[in-house]
Amino acid sequence: MTFAPVLSPEVSAAQKAGSAIVALESTIITHGMPYPQNLQTARRVESELRSAGATPATIAVIDGNLHAGLTDEQLQSLAKARDVAKLSSADLAACMAQGRTGATTVAATMIAAHLAGIAVFATGGIGGVHKGAEHSFDISADLRELSQTPVTVVAAGAKAILDVPKTLEVLETLGVPVIAYRQQSFPAFWSATSDLIAPLRMDNAADIAAAHKMRARLGLPGGQLVANPIPTNAEIPQSVMSPVIAQATAEATAQGISGKAVTPFLLQRIFELTEGRSLDANIELVLNNARLAAAIARELI
Ligand code: PSU
Ligand code: MN
Secondary structure, three states: OOOOOEEOHHHHHHHHHOOOEEEEOOHHHHHHOOOOHHHHHHHHHHHHHHHOOOEEEEEEEEOOEEEEOOOHHHHHHHHHOOOOEEEOOOOHHHHHHOOOOEEEOHHHHHHHHHHOOOOEEEOOOEOOEEOOHHHHOOEOHHHHHHHHOOOEEEEOEEOOOEOHHHHHHHHHHOOOOEEEEOOOEOOEOOEOOOOOEOOEEEOOHHHHHHHHHHHHHHOOOOOEEEEOOOOHHHOOOHHHHHHHHHHHHHHHHHOOOOHHHHHHHHHHHHHHHOOOHHHHHHHHHHHHHHHHHHHHHHHHO
């Protein structure tokens, strides 16, 4: 018998009715955005999904229980907490076994979504190969999880804080389909386009859902990465972001930031250096990803 996460009443009802469900991660709440914007965004993303005809299932570990679907009280306490663990693939079981609380990254959220029978997951950006990985070996477990857990992840590409060409190479090596939505170019998170061509392009949710189903029929492990560009009215041009990213990266190196702390440090510094502009863009792209994820989940019913 496989393990079953604790479902919220809303997620449980959707599952019984066989209606569309979309998973959401919680590290973006605890480590990706400052309070109170993190809580406001979490609530807005959930309501965006509901208006688009899908039930939100935010994933987190609370007092050792793996939840799919949180109450507003649970969302609030995660958003305000300061010392919540960041759980990737390697950390999930230990956190649960010890009865602790933790927020799930893309990798751990994929594991939980799959255990809950949820095939689609919306987030901001995935983790990937960090700049300087040839020295640090810092490659997010998100990439390996995409290669082995059958969940379609909708993200706005990979953050430009990463080495995006190397990230795409590793995804190719791992056999993960990378699908740009309605454009050729691989989106660069805060910016809609980059000078990298995505390996695949699809123009509607039905095609993405069909590709997801075909992988299952072929017995292929792993999911798909859907790279959905930020709406152009909300984007920040790469020319503005590049120097900011360079400065934040240099500071992280100078301060010896490593391991799990790297991504949260860079996001926080970029937020400060852009005077909040990066956060506004981040919020808009997550909402946009929720809308596309809902459409894909509806096609999969
Ligand atoms: N992208 C965001 N905000 C985030 C993250 C990614 O826009 O908070 C988080 C996700 O949870 C992702 C994690 O899975 O950062 C990657 O962390 P690491 O590089 O340590 O694997
Ligand atoms: Mn890392």
